[in-house]
Amino acid sequence: MYEYSVQKRVDTKKGMRKHTVILLFAGILLLIWYRFPDVACAKVTGRCDNCHTMHNSQGGTAMATYGAAGSAWTGAGPYESLTRGTCLGCHGMGTNNKIETIGEITSSSEIPQVYHTDPSGDLAGGNFAYITGVKGSGASDAKGHNVKDLGSAFQEDTLNTAPGAAHAITNFGLNLTCSGSRGCHGIRVSNGGLRGAHHSNTDGQCNSADKHYNSYRFLFGTKGFENMGTYKYQNYDATYHNEYYGLTTPVDYDTTSCTKCHIWDGLNFLVAAVDKTTSGFCATCHGNFHMRNQIGGATSPFTRHPTDIIIKDEGEYAAINRTYNAHAPVGRSYVPSSIIPDVSTSDVVTCLSCHVAHASDYPDLLRWDYSSMIAGGGGSGSGGCFICHTQKD
Amino acid sequence: MSIFPAQIQAKVTGRCDNCHTMHNSQNGADVNLAGPNPTLLLKGCVECHSSETSSTYYDLDGCKVPVVLKLGSEPVVYLAGGNFWWVKSGLGNNDSGTNDNKGHNVFLGEDDHLLTQAPGRIGNGGGCTNSCHYNLSQIYPDPGWDYGETVGKYGCEGCHYPRHHSNDHLNGHSGLADTASKGWYRFLVDPHTIGGTEKGVKGYEDGLWEAGHPNHTPGTTAHNVYLGYDASHSAGDLSKGNISSFCGGCHENFDRAYPASTTRGQEYATSGPVHQYWIRHPSDSHLPGSGEYADAGGIDHLYDPLSPVAEMWPVSNWTPSGSVTPGSDCVMCLSCHRPHGSPYPDMLRWDYEVQYAGGGSTEDKGCFYCHTKKNR
Numbered sequence: 001m002y003e004y005s006v007q008k009r010v011d012t013k014k015g016m017r018k019h020t021v022i023l024l025f026a027g028i029l030l031l032i033w034y035r036f037p038d039v040a041c042a043k044v045t046g047r048c049d050n051c052h053t054m055h056n057s058q059g060g061t062a063m064a065t066y067g068a069a070g071s072a073w074t075g076a077g078p079y080e081s082l083t084r085g086t087c088l089g090c091h092g093m094g095t096n097n098k099i100e101t102i103g104e105i106t107s108s109s110e111i112p113q114v115y116h117t118d119p120s121g122d123l124a125g126g127n128f129a130y131i132t133g134v135k136g137s138g139a140s141d142a143k144g145h146n147v148k149d150l151g152s153a154f155q156e157d158t159l160n161t162a163p164g165a166a167h168a169i170t171n172f173g174l175n176l177t178c179s180g181s182r183g184c185h186g187i188r189v190s191n192g193g194l195r196g197a198h199h200s201n202t203d204g205q206c207n208s209a210d211k212h213y214n215s216y217r218f219l220f221g222t223k224g225f226e227n228m229g230t231y232k233y234q235n236y237d238a239t240y241h242n243e244y245y246g247l248t249t250p251v252d253y254d255t256t257s258c259t260k261c262h263i264w265d266g267l268n269f270l271v272a273a274v275d276k277t278t279s280g281f282c283a284t285c286h287g288n289f290h291m292r293n294q295i296g297g298a299t300s301p302f303t304r305h306p307t308d309i310i311i312k313d314e315g316e317y318a319a320i321n322r323t324y325n326a327h328a329p330v331g332r333s334y335v336p337s338s339i340i341p342d343v344s345t346s347d348v349v350t351c352l353s354c355h356v357a358h359a360s361d362y363p364d365l366l367r368w369d370y371s372s373m374i375a376g377g378g379g380s381g382s383g384g385c386f387i388c389h390t391q392k393d
Numbered sequence: 394m395s396i397f398p399a400q401i402q403a404k405v406t407g408r409c410d411n412c413h414t415m416h417n418s419q420n421g422a423d424v425n426l427a428g429p430n431p432t433l434l435l436k437g438c439v440e441c442h443s444s445e446t447s448s449t450y451y452d453l454d455g456c457k458v459p460v461v462l463k464l465g466s467e468p469v470v471y472l473a474g475g476n477f478w479w480v481k482s483g484l485g486n487n488d489s490g491t492n493d494n495k496g497h498n499v500f501l502g503e504d505d506h507l508l509t510q511a512p513g514r515i516g517n518g519g520g521c522t523n524s525c526h527y528n529l530s531q532i533y534p535d536p537g538w539d540y541g542e543t544v545g546k547y548g549c550e551g552c553h554y555p556r557h558h559s560n561d562h563l564n565g566h567s568g569l570a571d572t573a574s575k576g577w578y579r580f581l582v583d584p585h586t587i588g589g590t591e592k593g594v595k596g597y598e599d600g601l602w603e604a605g606h607p608n609h610t611p612g613t614t615a616h617n618v619y620l621g622y623d624a625s626h627s628a629g630d631l632s633k634g635n636i637s638s639f640c641g642g643c644h645e646n647f648d649r650a651y652p653a654s655t656t657r658g659q660e661y662a663t664s665g666p667v668h669q670y671w672i673r674h675p676s677d678s679h680l681p682g683s684g685e686y687a688d689a690g691g692i693d694h695l696y697d698p699l700s701p702v703a704e705m706w707p708v709s710n711w712t713p714s715g716s717v718t719p720g721s722d723c724v725m726c727l728s729c730h731r732p733h734g735s736p737y738p739d740m741l742r743w744d745y746e747v748q749y750a751g752g753g754s755t756e757d758k759g760c761f762y763c764h765t766k767k768n769r
Contacts, residue, residue: 045751048760048767054674054729055647058739059494059507080670107749192670196684199750199767 044198046109050102051090051198052082068094068115068134072151081195087178087185088115088149094134098123099233112233114358123233124242125217126356126365136361144359145184148177166253166287166294184281184357185218188271194218203228207335209276216245221263221272222281223335235326238341244278246331246348249298250308251275253291261287278331279307282351290351306349313345316391327367328353328387349388405557406564407456412441412557438549439477439499448476449604457565459602461733473603473617473698474579475731475740485734496734499529499548513644515628525551525584526643541584552639552732554582554593562598567615569711571595571634578620581639583631595620595634597711603698607742611695614713621677621703621723623649633706637676640726647726649677675724679705682720685766690717691757699742700728700762724763 044051053063056078064077066085073088083090092115093100100111115128117135131146131154133139139154146156155174177183179194186194193212200213203226209215216224225243227234235241251260251274261284262269274280274290283290289304296303311317311330322343324330330343331350355365362369368384379386379393386393405412417429430437444451444460448468451458462477467485479485480496482503490506498505510527524533525543529551535544542554559576562568570578577593586592597618603609609616622635626649629642641648680686680702690696694716702722704711730740737744743759754761754768761768 043751046749047746048748048750049745055513055644056673057512057647060509060512078672080672082671082674107746109750195670 043201044109047103047107050107050109051084053077053084054082056082064089066090066093068092071115072153073149086149088128088147091115091178092128092149094129098127110232121234121236122356122360124227124235124356125233126358126360128359130359130361140363142363143361144365145176145357147183148175162285164286164288164290166283166291167255179218186212187220189268205335205337209273215273216242216278219273219278219281220270221276222278223273223276224278225336225339227339229339235329237326238324239339241324241326241329241339243336243339244329244331244350244352245335246277246279246333246350247275247308248310248333248346248348250279250283250290250292250295250306252293253287275308277308277350279351282307286351305354307351307353308348310346310348311343311388316389319390320388325387327383353388354385405456407454410435411454411456438553438555448478450602457601467736470604470608471606472733473599473606473701473727473731475606475733475735477734479734479736485736494738494740495736496740497529497552497732499551501530501532501547504528504530511643513646513648515645542582542587543584553580554584554587555580562600565600567598567600567713569595569597578634578636581636583629583639583642586631592631593634594631594636594639596636597713599713607699609698611690611697611699612693612715613696613698614715616696616698616701616713618708618711618713619701619703619723619725619727620706620708621725622706623677623679623723624706635677635706635725636703636727637725640676640732644726647673647676649675674729676726676728678724680717680719680722680724680763686719686763688757688765689719689763694718697758697762699758701725702728728763729760 056062056064056076062076064079064084065074067074067089071088071092071094073086073092075089077084079086079089090111091113093111093113094115094117095113096117096119098113098116098118098121100113100116101108102111103109112123114123114125115132115134116122117129126144127135128144128147128150129135130143131139131141131150136143141154141156141158146154148155156176160174161168175182179186181188181190181193183193186197197213197218200211201218202208202214205225206214206216206223209221209223212218212220216222216226223245227240227242229240230236231240254260258269260274261271263272264270271284274283279290288294290307292298294304295306298309308331310333311320320343324341324343329350329352330347331353332340333346333348354367356367357365359365360367364370370384373385373393375392377393382393412435413433414424414429414435415433417424425435434441439462442458442460443462443464445464447460448463448471450460450472459472460476461472461474462481463471464484468476468478475496477496477499479492480498480503481500482488485495486492486503493505493507505528508528511525514526521527523531523536529548532545532547533543543551554577556576559574561570561575570576573582573591573593578596578598579594581594583592599615599617601615603616619636620634621637622633626632626638628645628648629638631638631642637648680689696702696715696717702717703725705721705723729742731742732740734740735742739745745760748760748768750767752768757765757768
């Protein structure tokens, strides 16, 4: 009995120690959670007045003056949501920085720039400054998406609808905007499509994409992994880049089924990325360039360059350099939880493998100069198309 | 009750000579060396409503006098309206106007160094020059047209039309002030209507002027009750008595104006029945009952005098509530600002420079009393 009693005390003591350790550990976790509740959810941070002005008045002058000097998008406000600039006003300051830091050091905010002159490179989406010619080899409509926000001088002169549109989207070419009913970011409605996104932003792995704020770069319905660590917003190299989500086979275009591109939210049919892929998002406007029955099926020979198709581990593709190439990013058939530095045999080609979303220095928003892609020229590892089509150069 | 009318009619109480001098003369000497004051007052507005010992109120022969200018050291506590200490040159300010933006610059000759007119003022063909629409620190001359009751006045009287003997609640007690005979809420009147169909601000006055700011405990019922009005009205129109329209008399562009346009007011409603985004921070608008606003005041929805909300017109029960009701209560100018002065730029009730979005804080104070999710 005594031995049992002693043993019981020992066991009890051990149990208490164990519970104490568990409780301590749980406490530490709780403390970490309390201190950093949103470590996986990097919303906009910084002083409110970095981005907002309550009345657009300070010392008798306007506060909503963000934007590149002399540009069409730089005015005196006031602007919706009490911001100090339009979309481009905040994200197109025209400075020498691809990421602009505003505010005081201890309470600053970082704003990714889509219009800048930073010679060290652009963010993953490209740079609208190639359209205006402020950066690059000269102004050209063909170098990017001519968002209306750029001003009348840079409106699209050639197109009057999205090329490859699966069905008519009247006058889209002249009315493309950053967000809104004819925009890319946020929910495609005329009223409040981006409301709340910046303050709720989920970055890193975006694996739900059922709201604008948890969609990849606010592209409603698009899954992906946002590089928000080192070289944030950039496809810098194999170690630091975004991850794009794709499928191994695109869907068919079906005129009887609106729900491939549209979802019902109880009030409206909203436009959302097809199958939640990056290319499926592009397909909401450029459907003929994506849908299986518009590209010649799911296997070669294709009638249009495929997207959301596995880059086969055969033929010339078998010789692809398996180190991730930030100049020709591939998609994954799942949403990675971290950046993967390699290219696997199950990875897929996406629209963004060849194009950037905003603008590049090359026609057709290409990542490289198509006119210098010379087949049979004897080159080796010459980049561009030949990153995948390894034997054609 | 009629035997003791003074106790139910809230006039100023006490000996006449507490506040007045009949001839500005006593024993052969001037009572006020600067000369007699209007309405035979011993002192000017701020002189009477200032104190070196108290920053809230002091006792004048049994009558509580609210203090709007603390003399000497910086006030630690103050009234709902704040305190002019921070903008008074030689106290919280200097001749260079370093802190001009911390309050309304009501002191004679102490012009605002930054502003040349009331911010948010909408030009009306050049009218109202040299009026309270431009400054509060110069005497307004008679322009030959309607300047209301402000001609020859300046400072406090740009906003207040004092009626200390009006029949509102007893001094030191709380009560509703919603008519001219009651002096309106804190004597805030549209000066252009005096003598005609007078319009003033309506509200429930806390008997002690919410003395104790900024340290009130949320949930208290010892507070003013302000009036909001979210239906169509012109900027500055006091027909309903809403406090924000009073502010809008000078700061029209910051007032809620219907129908809105893209060039003025708070809203941007270019088409359709639905508001688009706000383009200026709203006032006279319901605090939404959804989204982050549904959590205003925390789990218990405690009314916080630091971030007061208004009752929406029409008000059937003016009794102060200890709760805030998202979806029903109203945001107003005074939700964020103190009309006299505060320790913070733009007369804010809190330091805007430490309002940090996305910082992980769970203390829902300042902007985050309403914007409950933007600090987390």
